[in-house]
Amino acid sequence: xELNAQQQRWHYYFGHISLRRLAYEAPDxxxxxxxxxxxxxxxSAMQEAAEFWGxxxxxxxxxxxxIRWTCRRIGEWDAIIVTMPPPRIASECFFVAICRxxxxxxxxxxxxxxxxxxxxxxxxxxxGVHLNYGSNPEPTxxxxxxxxxxxxxxxxxxxxxxxxx
Numbered sequence: 001x002e003l004n005a006q007q008q009r010w011h012y013y014f015g016h017i018s019l020r021r022l023a024y025e026a027p028d029x030x031x032x033x034x035x036x037x038x039x040x041x042x043x044s045a046m047q048e049a050a051e052f053w054g055x056x057x058x059x060x061x062x063x064x065x066x067i068r069w070t071c072r073r074i075g076e077w078d079a080i081i082v083t084m085p086p087p088r089i090a091s092e093c094f095f096v097a098i099c100r101x102x103x104x105x106x107x108x109x110x111x112x113x114x115x116x117x118x119x120x121x122x123x124x125x126x127x128g129v130h131l132n133y134g135s136n137p138e139p140t141x142x143x144x145x146x147x148x149x150x151x152x153x154x155x156x157x158x159x160x161x162x163x164x165x
Contacts, residue, residue: 003055003059003161005016005037005081006053006054007054007055008051008088008143010046010049010050010052010053010055010063010146011084011085011087011088011092011093012091012092012093013048013049013052013053014045014049014081014084014091015082015084015092015093015096015110016091016093016108016110016124016130017032017048017049018044018045018046018048018049018052019041019042019043019082020096020124021045022041022044022045023041023098023106023108024106024108024126026041027052029041029080029098029106030077030078030079030099030100031054032105036118038069038080039069042064042067042069042082043064046052046060046063046064046067047060047135050063050147052145061124062082063085066085067082067083067084067085068082068083069081069082069083070083070141072121072141072145073145074099074145074148074149074154075099075102075149075154076102077099077100078099078100079097079099079100079145080097080098080099081095081096081097081141081144081145082095082096082097082098083095083141084096087112087113087141088113089113090112090115091100091113092112092113093110093111093112093113094111094112094113094119094139094144095111095139095141095144096108096109096110097110097144097145097148098160099111099154101154101155101156102156103153103156105126105156106126107123107153107154109121109122109123109144109148109153110122111137111139111144111147114136117136117144118136118138118139119133119136119137119138119139120133120135120136121133121134121135121136121137121144121147121148121151123153133147133151133152133153133155134151135147135150135151
């Protein structure tokens with residue numbers, strides 16, 4: 001399955017736009033009660049990305065099979081960790097985390113490939129502001145979780161968005 005240069009943009013769009021939007025629109029996503037619901041969310045986000053970038057139905061199905069998810073704890077909350085296909089260029093994601101802050105509000109984090117270092121920990125606010133938490137963790141799930149816990153962004157939403165970035 002070969003994607004052209006335009007179709008390759010599905011990766012960024014999925015991790016930064018379509019999955020984020022759906023995650024913030026599904027406030028009852030956590031705690032996770034139904035794995036089928038989560039798989040449906042991932043497929044819906046991929047459908048949106050595929051339509052936007054002209055990815056065929058077969059290519060979309062092949063790409064969805066490469067996206068993995070698992071449930072973990074971040075801080076004291078349940079979290080969904082989405083593992084993406086390896087990023088090719090800066091700003092594409094290794095992982096996405098959907099979790100809760102200490103006040104129960106939703107939080108969305110990405111571990112991205114970077115131009116200046118191997119990785120960068122970022123996040124998105126509910127109103128679409130991209131946040132950069134730096135830190136350069138190695139691209140493993142455990143290092144990603146530790147970086148989220150240490151960056152200060154699990155504080156209540158109004159405090160987390162003013163964290164240094």
